[in-house]
Amino acid sequence: MYSRAYKAVIAAPPLLWICLFLLLPYGLMFAHSFWIVRDGLLVHNWNLQNYRALFTNPLYLQVFLRTARIAGSVTLCSLLLGYPLAYYLSFHAGPRKELLYQLVIVPLWVSYLVRGYAWKTILGSDGVLNGLLQYLHLTREPVSFFLYSPFAVVLMLTHIYTPFAFLPIYAALEHIPRPLIEASQDLGADRRATFLRVILPLSIPGLLAGATFAFVLSLGDFLAPLLVGGPSATMLANIVQSLFGAAYDWPLGAAISVGILLITISLLFLTERLEKRWSFR
């Protein structure tokens, strides 16, 4: 119903803007990853040296494995918290469903920094948790390993990404036609069997999406390690950040960023394929 000219006029500005301020910057990052720094200066000398360094320097492999472990733990914990919560809201919350749903959604959008800072005050050696433990005479000395450990990073990121994991799982559960569940019960399945053979398989697309969000978002995080993690919890993005700061090696930092970008995009792509396979719609 609209003319070609109209369509061109509405599509052109966002298209141009995205090309200039999103695509071109990503392209620049890609280009940087093939350059090098010599004597503190950027040399536009195309080579694979940075990528070679990523695969040969054991430090990067070590940090990569730690990052994957932390992101994996966050994913697992977010699902363990998010799935039962979504299940409860979808099937058992009754009239409070809408209110409880909002209670999960609201913190999803609320300040990352505020929530990270809260954990810092709780976990510190003179923090709230240590104060509580000593008050209850459970410990005599402050426990120092709460803060500045990979554990603290997992805890903080789980807190932040549980609502993200919850959301697609809840959506998947809500989409399950209720007659299917009644049919399962009518045909003699108990609650356990109904869950394992009807509800769980039908919620797998949501589960996959939730897991991907939690994993991908924690994979590129550099603020949690700085805030509550300390040196023993350095993640990939922290290396990138220091290469762009004091260590001044943008090309190497760009190469690691490209790595993070590729992992993220492949995971998103893979999840989409898997979701389609599991989807009954």
Added chain:
Amino acid sequence: MLAAYAVLVFAFIYLPIVVLIVYSFNRDGVGGFPPRHFTLDWYRQLFSDSAIWDAVVNSLIVAAGSVALSLTLGLLAALALDRASFPGKALFRRLVLLPLILPGIITGLSLLMFAVFAGMQLSLFTVFLGHGTALISVATTELFAGLQKLDRAQEEASLDLGATPWQTFWRITLPNLKLSLIAAGLLIFTLSMDEIAVTFFLIGRDNTLPLEIWGRLRRGITPEINAISSLIFAVSVLLIIVWYRLRARSVSSAPQELLENL
């Protein structure tokens, strides 16, 4: 059993925030137990802390600019996705949405390289470019959801009766989309006010509020940070609730779509 577990998960989500707020009234610092000596001193100190309020003003400027930019471009993008077909449309949709799921460090650093490449000084303007561009993703999904719910018959009638597409846009489409626009604007405003990962790499001399707080965390913390954090939390929750209510009125579907559309 399940209900008890759900209560525990809610406690996990909310308890840290409750602790944060309680200790903003604690005279003796951000830790220790139990909190003794109720005081409003930290709030008093906060209100006379000019560096914080300068940062708040900077954040407001950036957020207002980002709302204007991302709503304008997001509206056009949503219209294009809803009504036009062009080569690379699917790719365009994914590209627009990418900053929503990509780690902030990637968006921040690539824009940093772009700023250096283009010879731009880092300043609040580069922060605005970063926020505005990244948040086009949110604007596009939110407004696209709004457009899908619109009654297309009104627009068709307007065009059939001889109004130009331009007139139809201003007199029919835009007024019908008003609630979605306000809702999306509120969400974008909140996200920009709270943003830290992208800002981290694009900030010049003037700090936004989250970056000002971030800088102070390295210098030893006092409950003044709890006080400002509590205020940020309260304002954000308020804005998000208004967003949610408006959204429920304009788009009947739940906000999980925002993530589903990826």
